[in-house]
Amino acid sequence: MSNMINSGGMRGQNGRNASNYRTNKPISLVFEKSSPGRHLFVLPDCDVTPDDSLPDNMKRKTKLNFPELSETELSRHYNSLAKQVYGVNSGFYPLGSCTMKYNPAINEKIASLWGFKNVHPLQPAYTVQGCLEALSLCSKYLCAITGMDDMCLQPAAGAHGELTGLLIIKAYHESRGDQQRTKVIVPDSAHGTNPASASMAGYDLISIPSDENGRLDLDTLRNAVGDDTAAFMLTNPDTLGRFNPDILHITQIVHEAGGLVYYDGANLNAIMGITRPGDMGFDVIHLNLHKTFSTPHGGGGPGSGPVGCKKHLTPFLPIPHVVDATDDSPFSFSYDFPQSIGKVKSFYGNFMVCVRALTYMITLGSDGIKEVSETAVLNANYLMRRLGEKYDVFQPDGCMHEFIISMENMKKDYGVSAMDIAKTMIDYGIHPPTMYFPLIVPEALMFEPTETESKETLDEVVEIMFEIYDNAIANPESMHNAPVSTYVRRLDEVTAARSPVLKYEFGDGSDNGSGKEND
């Protein structure tokens, strides 16, 4: 297997190099590299008398366990950790549904402008007029792209946007005395956050099955809706990467039953400038700025999940709203929305993510935004067709921004699973695709190449995927050990999920700063 690594092209492009690794040597923490007396600073002698007025019971009894390293060691430590991180800047990252596109550096540059970076959220509105204008513009552009009338930028992520949207729907029904609407309908192909958000918002969940092609059946929907329906949640294109041509019928069926229709717009990469959820009949939508609108994500950085709505739901949006400047008055915040569901995030949301999204939209313009979607769909279809020469594509007749291949036959015939293929891709310097999602396709691998990849990269990926395919048939046993080029090998995912070790135990019994002696 190791001869396949670093044998040219994309292999090893992620900066990994087998010779950097000593097999099975665990990654040491900075604490484990510590050696008493080492420093990376020189401080002048203290020339003030320390304040000793703290009561004894509040004083630390043992020394704080800080790591002691030289600057060289510290620099090498973090540099070597950084080298093991795989990101969009390392190589191909086809993580379906997550839209791992390249994020232009200009977004970072604009977000780090002094006037954006150094404002305080409690500054009076008249001192932060440019920031309010940026928020207002960001909302307006997102409304134009989605066909919504209003947009709240507060939610911090997609799932948070879903919860916010459902609370808005709840407030709307309650304001009309429609208390009996206690159910939210979700197709079984939905992203896992949809049912979770519905139950967090206090709704009962109805999951409706897809037909044998993974499509939503209109009669099934008709039978599910009624006067207890609060909302129907849908993503279109669906999680199988296909646009639903029945969408106008779907929204009509739900509206006729008195329910509202929620659009999971976490991934808008396929439709921008081409069609709009607002025109499809959706009432509420959330977007993931950290996916479609280009903010680095994965690894827990800040996200943003704006919620957009049609006019009839505006009174329920979170407060405050940004009010545009007029000839007589500057930009301001308004809290004067008595039916609002309240605040869902401290201050106004993750402001810098909105600045990045605004920069992205302004630099691309409306033609560029449309081209993003056209290229994303073109790239996905190209990769799907090429991989389809060897792999089993689920629904190979065409896709939107993503598609699914199934390893069901491969597993049956050779014992090589979707997991084995995904893990082997790591050894070739490619990030694995989304695995085992959506749940309705067995042994699914979901590819989303995004618009930021060139044809040359896609061709190289195809070549690698073919090599992996041939190896899976010729040498199936070898696939179970992958990845072999990484610091951490194949993880025991069941144990990792069931008994995660989330806390480092200091073996020497020292006080690591938890302050437990003083509790």
Ligand SMILES: *Cc1c(COP(=O)(O)O)cnc(C)c1O
């Ligand atoms: C990513 C995603 C979400 C959840 O977004 P988070 O920001 O991770 O909370 C919801 N729905 C779909 C379809 C997604 O792809």
